[in-house]
Amino acid sequence: LDDVLDSAMTIPFLTDNKAVVLTSATFLSGEKAKEGEELALKRLDDYLSNPNPTTLLILIVMSEKLDSRKALVKKLTDFAVIENLGKAEKGDLFAEVRSKIQAAGLHMDANALQLFLTRVGDDPLTLKHELDKLLLYAMGMSKIDIETVKSVTIRNPEENIFLLVNAILEGNRQSVLRIYQDLRSASVDPIWMMGVIMNKFQEILEVQAYLRQKTSQEELMKIFGASKGRAYYMMKNARETDPNALFDSISRLEKLDFDIKSGRVDKALGVEMFLFRVVSE
Numbered sequence: 001l002d003d004v005l006d007s008a009m010t011i012p013f014l015t016d017n018k019a020v021v022l023t024s025a026t027f028l029s030g031e032k033a034k035e036g037e038e039l040a041l042k043r044l045d046d047y048l049s050n051p052n053p054t055t056l057l058i059l060i061v062m063s064e065k066l067d068s069r070k071a072l073v074k075k076l077t078d079f080a081v082i083e084n085l086g087k088a089e090k091g092d093l094f095a096e097v098r099s100k101i102q103a104a105g106l107h108m109d110a111n112a113l114q115l116f117l118t119r120v121g122d123d124p125l126t127l128k129h130e131l132d133k134l135l136l137y138a139m140g141m142s143k144i145d146i147e148t149v150k151s152v153t154i155r156n157p158e159e160n161i162f163l164l165v166n167a168i169l170e171g172n173r174q175s176v177l178r179i180y181q182d183l184r185s186a187s188v189d190p191i192w193m194m195g196v197i198m199n200k201f202q203e204i205l206e207v208q209a210y211l212r213q214k215t216s217q218e219e220l221m222k223i224f225g226a227s228k229g230r231a232y233y234m235m236k237n238a239r240e241t242d243p244n245a246l247f248d249s250i251s252r253l254e255k256l257d258f259d260i261k262s263g264r265v266d267k268a269l270g271v272e273m274f275l276f277r278v279v280s281e
Contacts, residue, residue: 001027001040005047008055014261019056023206024223028073029063034213041072048075062225093117097131101144104135108144116149133187152187161193165200166233169241173279180275190271191260198253201246207238249278 004022012018027033027041051057059076066073066082076082094113101108108116120130130153137152138144160183167175183193203224210220221231256274259265 001037001044004057005040005043008047008057009052011052012054014258017054017056019058021058021060023060025059025061026063026223028059028061028066028070028076030067031063045072045075048072062223093127097127100131100135104138106135106138106144107142112144112146112149115146116153119149119153129189129192161196161200164193165197166237168197168275168278169237171279173276176275176279180272184268190267191257194253194257194267194271194274198250201250201253203234204237204241205243205246207234208241208243211235211238252278 001022004020008020027037033041047057066076068074068077094117097113097116098108101113116130116134120127134144134149134152138148141148160179164176164179164183167179180193184190207220210223215223217228217231217235220226220234221228224231224234226234252274256265256270260267260270
């Protein structure tokens with residue numbers, strides 16, 4: 001929380017505004033504040049009285065409801081936007097995708113739509129990325145069929161990124177380059193890959209912090225909204241990975257992000273060179 005507040009109070013770099021996300025604001029739920037968290041919560045209370053106008057602060061609470069008895073929750077209720085982001089039902093996703101397909105002047109039969117959602121999954125970021133790519137590919141067509149879906153969409157890029165991160169952690173150069181080429185052949189944006197890889201590294205660091213607090217696998221499942229199998233591998237990666245190596249990789253990715261956006265490095269070549277170097281050391 002201290003790191004989040006430090007970032008929130010810092011002016012954005014090379015942009016007018018920025019977002020800062022705290023992925024586990026459990027102190028807003030019915031759970032008791034953790035030991036030593038009181039000073040940070042007081043800092044948050046002070047920040048909310050005078051927030052940085054250039055920062056969008058997002059607090060994610062993995063809980064069915066907020067604890068309305070807490071002073072911080074009452075304060076947030078007065079001026080914050082509070083959204084219940086329960087996992088979308090399959091029927092909702094069908095309707096949402098069909099609506100966007102129709103808005104683009106296209107038709108997509110039920111079988112093709114079913115295949116699209118099966119391959120892409122229900123992660124909102126991945127869904128948007130793959131749908132935008134599909135609509136761009138189908139420009140000038142009247143109908144999107146099963147063959148079009150197979151040609152354009154990759155089978156859940158998030159799963160391949162998970163495999164890619166594991167291959168990086170294992171130092172398996174052959175697997176890293178093979179998975180990367182699979183993602184590139186499916187037209188996955190290298191910058192999107194880079195962002196997801198960085199998020200995975202940060203997630204491992206976060207799990208390492210929870211493990212130092214003796215957090216159980218069941219508690220991690222609740223905190224991250226993860227399945228039992230995913231929580232197991234999150235703990236395994238956290239225990240087997242050197243945090244200094246993660247910090248070093250994150251620092252390299254941040255520099256690469258700057259170099260790509262400033263036009264110094266081609267994005268595809270930059271990401272490929274990062275992957276090659278990280279598994280060669």
